[in-house]
Amino acid sequence: MNIALSNTSDKPIYQQLFERISAQILKGELENGYCLPPIRQAAQELSISVITVKKAWEELERCGLIHTITGKGCFVAELSSDRKLQIRDEMISKQMLLDTSYYKSFGLTLDDVIAMLKKVY
Amino acid sequence: MNIALSNTSDKPIYQQLFERISAQILKGELENGYCLPPIRQAAQELSISVITVKKAWEELERCGLIHTITGKGCFVAELSSDRKLQIRDEMISKQMLLDTSYYKSFGLTLDDVIAMLKKVY
DNA sequence: TATATTGTGCATACACGGTATACACAATCT
DNA sequence: AGATTGTGTATACCGTGTATGCACAATATA
Numbered sequence: 001m002n003i004a005l006s007n008t009s010d011k012p013i014y015q016q017l018f019e020r021i022s023a024q025i026l027k028g029e030l031e032n033g034y035c036l037p038p039i040r041q042a043a044q045e046l047s048i049s050v051i052t053v054k055k056a057w058e059e060l061e062r063c064g065l066i067h068t069i070t071g072k073g074c075f076v077a078e079l080s081s082d083r084k085l086q087i088r089d090e091m092i093s094k095q096m097l098l099d100t101s102y103y104k105s106f107g108l109t110l111d112d113v114i115a116m117l118k119k120v121y
Numbered sequence: 122m123n124i125a126l127s128n129t130s131d132k133p134i135y136q137q138l139f140e141r142i143s144a145q146i147l148k149g150e151l152e153n154g155y156c157l158p159p160i161r162q163a164a165q166e167l168s169i170s171v172i173t174v175k176k177a178w179e180e181l182e183r184c185g186l187i188h189t190i191t192g193k194g195c196f197v198a199e200l201s202s203d204r205k206l207q208i209r210d211e212m213i214s215k216q217m218l219l220d221t222s223y224y225k226s227f228g229l230t231l232d233d234v235i236a237m238l239k240k241v242y
Numbered sequence: 243t244a245t246a247t248t249g250t251g252c253a254t255a256c257a258c259g260g261t262a263t264a265c266a267c268a269a270t271c272t
Numbered sequence: 273a274g275a276t277t278g279t280g281t282a283t284a285c286c287g288t289g290t291a292t293g294c295a296c297a298a299t300a301t302a
Contacts, residue, residue, distance in 0.1 A: 049262045070278045071270030099220040110242045121231040170291045192299030
């Protein structure tokens with residue numbers, strides 16, 4: 001649970017937590033079958049509420065990234081590398097759709113965005 | 122005031138309104154010196170509260186896109202085309218910085234993002 | 243000058259989401 | 273049986289977004 005959370009961020013804590021863990025899973029930093037720390041322990045380590053951790057875990061389960069067994073714990077799902085890439089692309093492209101609609105509303109073309117992206121990235 | 126607002130959007134109404142107006146100004150659809158409708162009238166037309174309109178107008182003023190004269194109204198600032206492009210790029214790149222940090226956290230390279238962008242845009 | 247219009251400021255209120263605490267219950271492990 | 277872990281629920285607090293209403297300041301107009 002080496003995760004830095006910001007309470008001043010525009011994003012809620014459970015969202016930040018979800019994004020961090022899902023990124024770790026999809027990048028293979030958390031192995032298939034790995035048992036996540038108990039929600040109480042995670043809550044204590046991160047100095048947040050159990051409910052907040054739970055919410056993040058629920059999001060992970062909804063995305064098929066972990067599976068939960070009551071009384072045992074929460075485990076990283078068994079996913080192939082290809083499947084992980086697929087899920088990652090789905091998540092990113094979904095977000096990118098929102099991001100680009102903003103760019104478009106200001107009249108930017110694809111080339112405009114790419115040019116600006118090269119400066120920023 | 123031909124603006125469609127969504128109350129189910131993730132973004133607050135005043136934010137949506139701000140983005141729409143600022144885009145119209147920066148694209149030159151609203152001419153320099155143009156007088157925006159009175160906040161009460163705008164509120165009524167859009168079926169929202171005066172405060173919400175006010176908040177959007179304040180954001181516009183903070184960005185230097187309009188100037189307000191108490192008792193007269195709110196007017197589109199006198200900006201050159203170059204200045205408008207500059208402001209636009211500042212606004213977009215600022216947002217893009219946040220967007221890309223999300224992409225990066227999932228391990229995407231610049232080429233990854235560009236490739237996905239071409240599909241989505 | 244008087245009235246209307248417009249922007250400003252403040253008080254109040256409500257809804258919702260995010261967060262926290264605490265307790266009880268279910269499932270599992272030892 | 274007792275400890276651990278996940279689940280569910282009730283309660284509460286706070287900040288933000290939103291709405292309503294009223295009073296005030298500045299301007300325009302008759």
